[in-house]
Amino acid sequence: EAGVTQFPSHSVIEKGQTVTLRCDPISGHDNLYWYRRVMGKEIKFLLHFVKESKQDESGMPNNRFLAERTGGTYSTLKVQPAELEDSGVYFCASSQEGQGVPILGGYTFGSGTRLTVV
Amino acid sequence: SQKIEQNSEALNIQEGKTATLTCNYTNYSPAYLQWYRQDPGRGPVFLLLIRENEKEKRKERLKVTFDTTLKQSLFHITASQPADSATYLCALDRDDKIIFGKGTRLHILP
Numbered sequence: 001e002a003g004v005t006q007f008p009s010h011s012v013i014e015k016g017q018t019v020t021l022r023c024d025p026i027s028g029h030d031n032l033y034w035y036r037r038v039m040g041k042e043i044k045f046l047l048h049f050v051k052e053s054k055q056d057e058s059g060m061p062n063n064r065f066l067a068e069r070t071g072g073t074y075s076t077l078k079v080q081p082a083e084l085e086d087s088g089v090y091f092c093a094s095s096q097e098g099q100g101v102p103i104l105g106g107y108t109f110g111s112g113t114r115l116t117v118v
Numbered sequence: 119s120q121k122i123e124q125n126s127e128a129l130n131i132q133e134g135k136t137a138t139l140t141c142n143y144t145n146y147s148p149a150y151l152q153w154y155r156q157d158p159g160r161g162p163v164f165l166l167l168i169r170e171n172e173k174e175k176r177k178e179r180l181k182v183t184f185d186t187t188l189k190q191s192l193f194h195i196t197a198s199q200p201a202d203s204a205t206y207l208c209a210l211d212r213d214d215k216i217i218f219g220k221g222t223r224l225h226i227l228p
Contacts, residue, residue: 004161033215042122043162043207043218056215091161106152106164107216 002026006092006110014118018080021113023092025074031055031095032075033107034067038088046090049075061086082117089114121145122219124208130225131198139193139222141208147186148210153193156205156221165206166193198226 005024013019025032034046046065047057051072060067064083069075079086093107125140141151150169154162168175168184168191175182181194195202203226208219 035218042220045215045217048215056213059215093161106154106167108164109154109161111159111161 004092004094004108004110006090006113008113009111010114010116012116012118013082015084016081018078019082019115021077021079021090021092021115023075023077023110025092025094026096026108029094029096029108030072031107032069033093033095034075034077035091035093035109036088037091037112038085043091046077079115082115084117087115087117122208122210122217124206124219124222126222127220128223128225130227133198133200133226133228135198137195137198137202137224137226139206139208139224141191141193141219143189143210146212147189148212150211151182151184151191152209152211152216153180153182153191154207154209154218156207162207162209162218195224200226200228202226 007022011019030051032049035043036046037043045059047060047067048055049069052069066078089112091109091112093109095107121144123142131137152167153165155165156162166175166177166182168182179196183192205221205223207221209216
């Protein structure tokens with residue numbers, strides 16, 4: 001089966017511009033997560049979708065970040081306007097289980113989008 | 119808030135030896151704990167999950183232990199190989215999401 005796909009793999013934008021990241025989860029996975037790793041820090045949770053609904057967006061840094069998952073399939077994460085501190089690697093992950101405890105174990109991550117704001 | 123500490127940023131191990139990585143956590147005990155491998159430019163790849171009622175879990179050359187009294191998990195790679203060189207991440211569940219440690223960069227020296 002195809003894994004979690006993220007696009008683009010790299011993005012360099014200027015401060016103040018808008019960037020949209022896309023994630024295609026594994027087909028049939030209801031749970032979709034966004035995570036971010038900034039330089040020197042651990043990977044941190046941003047938000048969690050169950051199908052098209054936002055289950056938890058407690059990790060979103062501020063209102064410049066907007067995530068959507070229309071139709072419960074792919075998801076987008078838009079940053080508008082981008083700031084220097086938004087630079088980092090944005091990971092998407094998906095899982096099949098319904099209550100957050102993986103039955104099979106683990107989450108499947110994409111390769112990430114490396115965002116650089118200059 | 120929940121904190122996860124992985125014993126060292128980097129660890130060098132001679133090929134063929136057993137590599138042991140440590141994950142310590144504070145505050146509440148998670149229902150389960152996961153270990154991931156991450157290679158440069160890639161996302162984390164799930165390796166093993168161990169639940170709070172399990173003491174040990176094995177998968178091929180990998181072994182994970184979970185001590186809820188010590189609030190610690192140990193991750194072992196036996197008969198280590200240069201291909202095992204990567205960053206290994208410990209992750210705990212919290213409120214339907216996972217919290218990662220910073221990871222340990224493991225170098226297996228030929």
